[in-house]
Amino acid sequence: LTVTTFGESHGPAIGCVIDGCPPGLAIAAADFRADLDRRATGRSRYTSQRHEADEVEILSGTYEGRTTGTPIALLIRNVDARSKDYGNIVETFRPGHADYTYWQKYGIRDPRGGGRSSARETTMRVAAAVVAKKWLAEKHGVRVRGYLAQIGELAPRAFDWDAVEGNPFFWPDASMVEELESYVNALRKSGDSVGARVSVVADGVPPGWGEPIYGKLDGELASALMSINAVKGVEVGDGFACVAQKGSEHRDEITPQGFLSNHAGGILGGISTGQPIVASIALKPTSSILIPGRSVNLAGEPVDVVTKGRHDPCVGIRATPIAEAMVALVLMDQALRHRAQCGDVGPVTPRIAGSAPRDDA
Numbered sequence: 001l002t003v004t005t006f007g008e009s010h011g012p013a014i015g016c017v018i019d020g021c022p023p024g025l026a027i028a029a030a031d032f033r034a035d036l037d038r039r040a041t042g043r044s045r046y047t048s049q050r051h052e053a054d055e056v057e058i059l060s061g062t063y064e065g066r067t068t069g070t071p072i073a074l075l076i077r078n079v080d081a082r083s084k085d086y087g088n089i090v091e092t093f094r095p096g097h098a099d100y101t102y103w104q105k106y107g108i109r110d111p112r113g114g115g116r117s118s119a120r121e122t123t124m125r126v127a128a129a130v131v132a133k134k135w136l137a138e139k140h141g142v143r144v145r146g147y148l149a150q151i152g153e154l155a156p157r158a159f160d161w162d163a164v165e166g167n168p169f170f171w172p173d174a175s176m177v178e179e180l181e182s183y184v185n186a187l188r189k190s191g192d193s194v195g196a197r198v199s200v201v202a203d204g205v206p207p208g209w210g211e212p213i214y215g216k217l218d219g220e221l222a223s224a225l226m227s228i229n230a231v232k233g234v235e236v237g238d239g240f241a242c243v244a245q246k247g248s249e250h251r252d253e254i255t256p257q258g259f260l261s262n263h264a265g266g267i268l269g270g271i272s273t274g275q276p277i278v279a280s281i282a283l284k285p286t287s288s289i290l291i292p293g294r295s296v297n298l299a300g301e302p303v304d305v306v307t308k309g310r311h312d313p314c315v316g317i318r319a320t321p322i323a324e325a326m327v328a329l330v331l332m333d334q335a336l337r338h339r340a341q342c343g344d345v346g347p348v349t350p351r352i353a354g355s356a357p358r359d360d361a
């Protein structure tokens, strides 16, 4: 499965091409609504107030509502770009943004709202993953879902999947939502921003997906998750907490009744174990803030930069569907690769109880 996206934040449209999706999957424009709304700006007071409709047009790859096996092209027209909001970022390099690196690499850039480096691009990742999530659910019973696991210094005190979709933060502890609202309101008033942690869990992944050396499942997940704007860290399973653990604690012991723990995050040797796949990302605080920061202009002179406009006080608040999307796209790709190489491998015993069944079961 190959996915590419195109388009800039303030260009006429953004889009993607999904190549390699098997034929026969039912896909309609309405399928994209829920996940695109979960990710979109302007849907709550705690995110950027840019109002995009995010209406998907399916340009190719389906016939009479089903995928044909040919490349699926999706298009979303930008309807609320307002470049004048952004002052003179043509002349300056905003600290923490990709302005300086794009300029050094290409010698030319589209500065309107960050152009190609804007989080606007992640819309198409979420759209592409609607296809992947649907295929994974229908073919393999895999469910990919995520939540906001930390914002600044606040972490959930309780955990309930049912709470996650009931608040605009994707927060798993309903008793803390008011606290979060005050926290983000105060943050916005202060003109500053904060970082976040998002976790994703994929249930139902059978044992055997992933490659042993090149293309390890955890390696592919790390690469895909790290490619999301503002991500500065990726963990699989216990991640960096492994550093302080003993081997006797970390290894996931196996009994005939099942694995006793899942510190590995469902992956051993680059291959899925049949336990839930667990990955987390650390997102940096939004760089577009009202607090002046030092930088230089095109002439190399010192300037103070204040970034006004419609920005998120914490990009992590909208990142849950984006992280889910990257996990789903990697899993679909690995499922197809596994089928290509090992599709005729018969049942292998013993099966570890309690974990997802093998594909061939």
Ligand code: EPS
Binding pocket: 009, 040, 041, 048, 049, 050, 052, 081, 082, 112, 113, 114, 117, 118, 119, 120, 121, 123, 288, 309, 310, 311, 312
């Ligand atoms: C973003 C800046 C803002 C956000 C944008 C991400 O865009 P603009 O520059 O047009 O105000 O609204 O997010 C989206 C438009 C979106 O759909 O996610 C940035 O700097 O990354």
